[in-house]
Amino acid sequence: MTTANQNAVERYRNNFLKEVEANVEEGDMVKMCMQCGVCAGSCPLGPHWEHSPQKIFMMIRAGKREEVLSSDSMWMCTSCYNCIVRCPRQLPITHIMHGLANYAHRLGLAPKGQPTREFGTLFWNNLVKKGRVNELTLTIGHYFKDGIAAGIKTGLAMQAVGLGMVKAKRLNPMEIFGGHAVKDLKGFHAMVAKAQEIEAKKKGFTA
Amino acid sequence: MADKFAAYICSGCGIGDAMKVPQLEAIAKKEGKMAVVKSHHFLCNAEGVQMIKDDIANEEVTHICIAACSRRAKTEAFQFDGVAMSRANLREGVLWVVAAGKEHDEVRQEMAADYVRMGCAEVKKMKQPAGNVKESSSKRILVVGGGMSGMTAALEIADTGYEVVLVEKSGALGGMAANLWKRQPFKAPYAEAQDTGVAAMVARIAATPAIKVHLNSTIGDTSGAPGRFIIQVAQESGAVVEETVGAIVQATGFSTYDMAKLPELGGGQANVVDQAGLEALAKKANGGAIKRADGKEVKSVVFVQCAGQRDDTGTHLSYCSGHCCGTSIKQATYFKDQNPDIDTVIMYQDLRVPGMGEDFYRSAQQKGVIFSKSKASKVTGGDSCNVTFKDLILDEENNISADLVVLATGQVPNAGVDLEAWNPIVTAAEGGNEEAKVQRDAMRTTSVLKLNYRQGPDVPQFKHGFADSHFICFPYETRRTGIYAAGPVRRPMDILQSTDDATGAALKAIQAVENAAVGRAAHPRSGDLSFPTARLEGCTQCKRCTVECPFGAIDEDERRFPKFNEERCRRCGTCMGACPVRVISFENYSVDTVGSQVKAVSVPEEDEEKPRILVLACENDAYPALDMAGLARMTYSAFVRVIPVRCLGSVNTIWITDAMNSGYDGVMMMGCKKGDEYQCHFVKGSELAHYRMSKIGDTLKQLGLEPERVQTTEVAITDNARVVKMINDYVAELEKLGPSPMKGFG
Numbered sequence: 001m002t003t004a005n006q007n008a009v010e011r012y013r014n015n016f017l018k019e020v021e022a023n024v025e026e027g028d029m030v031k032m033c034m035q036c037g038v039c040a041g042s043c044p045l046g047p048h049w050e051h052s053p054q055k056i057f058m059m060i061r062a063g064k065r066e067e068v069l070s071s072d073s074m075w076m077c078t079s080c081y082n083c084i085v086r087c088p089r090q091l092p093i094t095h096i097m098h099g100l101a102n103y104a105h106r107l108g109l110a111p112k113g114q115p116t117r118e119f120g121t122l123f124w125n126n127l128v129k130k131g132r133v134n135e136l137t138l139t140i141g142h143y144f145k146d147g148i149a150a151g152i153k154t155g156l157a158m159q160a161v162g163l164g165m166v167k168a169k170r171l172n173p174m175e176i177f178g179g180h181a182v183k184d185l186k187g188f189h190a191m192v193a194k195a196q197e198i199e200a201k202k203k204g205f206t207a
Numbered sequence: 208m209a210d211k212f213a214a215y216i217c218s219g220c221g222i223g224d225a226m227k228v229p230q231l232e233a234i235a236k237k238e239g240k241m242a243v244v245k246s247h248h249f250l251c252n253a254e255g256v257q258m259i260k261d262d263i264a265n266e267e268v269t270h271i272c273i274a275a276c277s278r279r280a281k282t283e284a285f286q287f288d289g290v291a292m293s294r295a296n297l298r299e300g301v302l303w304v305v306a307a308g309k310e311h312d313e314v315r316q317e318m319a320a321d322y323v324r325m326g327c328a329e330v331k332k333m334k335q336p337a338g339n340v341k342e343s344s345s346k347r348i349l350v351v352g353g354g355m356s357g358m359t360a361a362l363e364i365a366d367t368g369y370e371v372v373l374v375e376k377s378g379a380l381g382g383m384a385a386n387l388w389k390r391q392p393f394k395a396p397y398a399e400a401q402d403t404g405v406a407a408m409v410a411r412i413a414a415t416p417a418i419k420v421h422l423n424s425t426i427g428d429t430s431g432a433p434g435r436f437i438i439q440v441a442q443e444s445g446a447v448v449e450e451t452v453g454a455i456v457q458a459t460g461f462s463t464y465d466m467a468k469l470p471e472l473g474g475g476q477a478n479v480v481d482q483a484g485l486e487a488l489a490k491k492a493n494g495g496a497i498k499r500a501d502g503k504e505v506k507s508v509v510f511v512q513c514a515g516q517r518d519d520t521g522t523h524l525s526y527c528s529g530h531c532c533g534t535s536i537k538q539a540t541y542f543k544d545q546n547p548d549i550d551t552v553i554m555y556q557d558l559r560v561p562g563m564g565e566d567f568y569r570s571a572q573q574k575g576v577i578f579s580k581s582k583a584s585k586v587t588g589g590d591s592c593n594v595t596f597k598d599l600i601l602d603e604e605n606n607i608s609a610d611l612v613v614l615a616t617g618q619v620p621n622a623g624v625d626l627e628a629w630n631p632i633v634t635a636a637e638g639g640n641e642e643a644k645v646q647r648d649a650m651r652t653t654s655v656l657k658l659n660y661r662q663g664p665d666v667p668q669f670k671h672g673f674a675d676s677h678f679i680c681f682p683y684e685t686r687r688t689g690i691y692a693a694g695p696v697r698r699p700m701d702i703l704q705s706t707d708d709a710t711g712a713a714l715k716a717i718q719a720v721e722n723a724a725v726g727r728a729a730h731p732r733s734g735d736l737s738f739p740t741a742r743l744e745g746c747t748q749c750k751r752c753t754v755e756c757p758f759g760a761i762d763e764d765e766r767r768f769p770k771f772n773e774e775r776c777r778r779c780g781t782c783m784g785a786c787p788v789r790v791i792s793f794e795n796y797s798v799d800t801v802g803s804q805v806k807a808v809s810v811p812e813e814d815e816e817k818p819r820i821l822v823l824a825c826e827n828d829a830y831p832a833l834d835m836a837g838l839a840r841m842t843y844s845a846f847v848r849v850i851p852v853r854c855l856g857s858v859n860t861i862w863i864t865d866a867m868n869s870g871y872d873g874v875m876m877m878g879c880k881k882g883d884e885y886q887c888h889f890v891k892g893s894e895l896a897h898y899r900m901s902k903i904g905d906t907l908k909q910l911g912l913e914p915e916r917v918q919t920t921e922v923a924i925t926d927n928a929r930v931v932k933m934i935n936d937y938v939a940e941l942e943k944l945g946p947s948p949m950k951g952f953g
């Protein structure tokens with residue numbers, strides 16, 4: 001079999017669609033898309049990403065696994081819900097987009113250095129630590145993600161805002177030393193672990 | 208009984224306030240020469256109507272002119288059996304369209320007076336049509352074709368209480384549907400393919416004594432007209448059975464577009480089938496795994512939609528067959544229902560699923576059928592088929608392999624002989640061309656109905672060879688009265704549409720046999736009892752009427768004179784408009800009934816600066832549009848005089864010359880849209896009128912007149928605002944041209 005034929009065998013097959021159905025939140029609705037393009041036309045971020053939801057759904061059906069999972073599109077969704085309210089086939093597009101992002105992230109196929117992905121990771125790790133978001137460490141972590149020099153530069157630029165917030169008692173500088181946690185931190189950690197276990201089981205994750 | 212003429216003038220609805228009714232009465236009496244003239248303040252109420260009825264009963268009035276509202280209004284009140292009647296339109300035609308106010312009193316009164324003159328003149332030339340009740344008229348109905356449409360028509364007709372003769376050329380009923388494994392869902396929830404129901408229908412037909420079935424039979428010859436068709440049913444054995452019927456339903460269905468014409472899409476190669484081919488495989492599988500011809504189980508299948516259809520290169524079918532998207536969806540579910548792991552891809556450009564098909568589409572998506580908006584450019588068959596295509600969403604060239612490829616080819620109507628091709632051959636054959644004679648005889652064998660009509664053996668075809676007629680207003684109608692097309696022979700359609708269609712055609716056929724029995728016209732002049740007759744002493748055998756009748760109603764007799772088949776006639780008057788020696792007329796509509804109106808108008812002298820414009824308006828669209836302009840109180844020039852005509856095709860050029868000779872400044876003709884997208888109720892009338900008028904230039908020149916003085920226009924029933932503008936613009940144009948030089952010579 002020639003390579004062209006090899007590829008032809010893989011394309012427009014059920015395989016990837018089935019994979020998405022099994023692993024992605026609301027992935028079983030992908031097949032119901034009728035390719036009308038309303039979502040593509042409704043997305044305010046449309047011009048800024050690689051593939052519209054319409055295209056992503058078609059790519060899934062065309063079996064383009066790598067391209068879909070490494071696309072930046074799902075990461076650019078701002079959850080504005082414009083597409084959901086307009087989709088004539090009632091696809092939960094926003095949820096599917098985030099589901100795809102999550103799946104790509106787990107598989108390690110999501111685009112490296114994608115800002116939303118990085119911030120999301122930072123946010124999650126920060127949150128899980130104490131059961132609440134530590135605004136100071138989160139902000140600092142975010143400023144310094146691109147290195148010390150860049151961090152200092154952004155920090156200086158944002159100095160006035162920070163001081164204003166401290167004055168207004170919206171920011172406690174002491175939080176820099178680890179910060180306070182939710183009441184039952186152990187219970188919280190157990191809860192997150194259980195939720196992850198349930199989700200993994202539901203979607204068949206092994207890792 | 209001697210003719211006695213009466214005129215009744217209504218002063219109600221404001222007519223009496225805006226016009227001088229006593230003066231109109233005097234005109235009816237003196238100029239119209241009416242024996243009885245009366246006015247009434249509310250003519251259409253019980254008292255007014257009774258007044259007229261009394262005159263008919265006691266005064267022996269035989270002809271009446273009602274000067275009141277439009278002939279299209281109050282038709283129930285003003286219905287008097289046994290008398291001839293004309294209507295002068297004072298309300299919609301004068302009161303409502305002439306600008307209000309004293310300064311317009313004079314022109315308004317003149318207009319009203321002319322309409323009274325015209326109404327009186329017309330009724331004097333009219334005769335009340337007696338009708339033409341037949342002593343024996345058949346009410347049996349022939350159904351040609353025993354497929355889904357034909358079987359449905361036969362059962363519907365029989366259920367309504369009429370006898371049916373059903374002719375099927377193959378050895379069994381069921382047609383195309385009998386070859387299907389299943390049909391698209393036609394009942395809620397429209398999610399699963401359903402049983403075709405053919406077997407049950409065949410059984411019902413067998414159990415219905417009113418349906419006489421001829422299998423393995425074709426139509427050998429059809430002669431006659433509605434109510435008296437004589438059919439020679441040619442049986443396979445060579446025997447011929449004669450059947451007499453009153454109407455015909457042609458349900459001859461379609462053939463599939465020949466796949467061999469699609470070599471680029473793999474037509475003819477192994478493991479590339481059309482939809483009919485797939486049905487055969489599915490039937491063979493009988494619910495089990497579908498296998499290819501070579502016995503291999505199909506694990507992946509690609510459907511290529513619009514194969515050889517919607518083609519804009521002119522090579523293949525240019526139209527959409529409408530059913531094939533749904534059919535492919537259905538066929539994809541054959542695979543998915545049997546084994547959900549089979550890869551099924553439908554490549555469509557636009558998925559067209561009419562009716563409730565959208566639900567079926569969703570159901571197939573639910574089952575995992577992959578729909579790809581793409582255009583296939585190349586298919587190769589063989590053990591592993593390959594489809595090269597362009598994904599139109601992802602905008603990229605691609606190819607895919609599959610065990611089987613199904614081409615969604617289209618429907619080609621089985622409509623018989625194309626008369627456009629037939630006519631020149633017959634003309635040549637009649638001119639003695641031996642080759643043409645052979646060609647003609649060969650062509651006749653391909654005819655479905657083998658009509659013995661002067662205009663050819665089958666019904667005229669409309670677009671793309673379909674036996675349709677008026678797609679907007681009159682589905683099922685063909686251009687042959689009493690012959691109704693149903694199902695895919697009329698336009699591409701699926702089974703559900705075909706059965707609806709067949710039901711409609713069945714009812715039409717029943718109407719036709721009932722109408723024929725009492726000499727009534729079929730649509731659009733339903734119920735009309737008049738019919739055309741020709742004074743053959745004057746006929747020059749020019750054949751124009753025979754050739755131009757849009758409905759093929761006229762044959763030739765042994766002496767080559769026109770022979771009118773009244774039951775086939777729709778009463779359009781196109782023959783009357785065609786006849787150069789004006790020997791064709793109806794009792795109540797003739798060259799004289801209109802001509803006398805043209806001449807009755809009092810045309811002012813040149814120095815009065817009051818032009819007169821004759822408007823000949825088609826009664827189907829233009830005249831109602833004018834009435835509606837009145838209803839909306841739009842105003843137009845009071846210089847026009849409108850005469851409704853049955854069809855622009857009935858306009859005889861003598862009316863134009865008469866008008867010009869009488870000093871009219873212009874003639875405006877308003878007919879329906881002509882051409883391919885025609886809306887003419889008589890199909891060809893408007894077109895013929897436009898053609899005839901394009902030749903009138905010479906006549907005008909002889910009279911020393913400008914060609915602008917005769918205008919032919921197209922008007923739709925919704926054009927009330929446009930029609931007003933057209934009139935006013937034309938009047939302005941004529942004013943610029945100056946008065947007709949013919950004034951005062953008339």
Ligand code: SF4
Nearest residue numbers: 033034036037039087
């Ligand atoms: S709006 Fe819905 S159906 Fe239309 S393309 Fe987007 S997801 Fe598909």
Ligand code: SF4
Nearest residue numbers: 513527528529531532
């Ligand atoms: S019904 Fe579908 S496949 Fe058939 S011609 Fe129309 S669009 Fe093409």
Ligand code: SF4
Nearest residue numbers: 756776777779780782
């Ligand atoms: S009235 Fe019309 S349908 Fe009848 S014979 Fe004349 S042209 Fe034909």
Ligand code: SF4
Nearest residue numbers: 746747749750752786
């Ligand atoms: S058009 Fe008039 S003259 Fe010509 S064949 Fe017919 S009836 Fe005779």
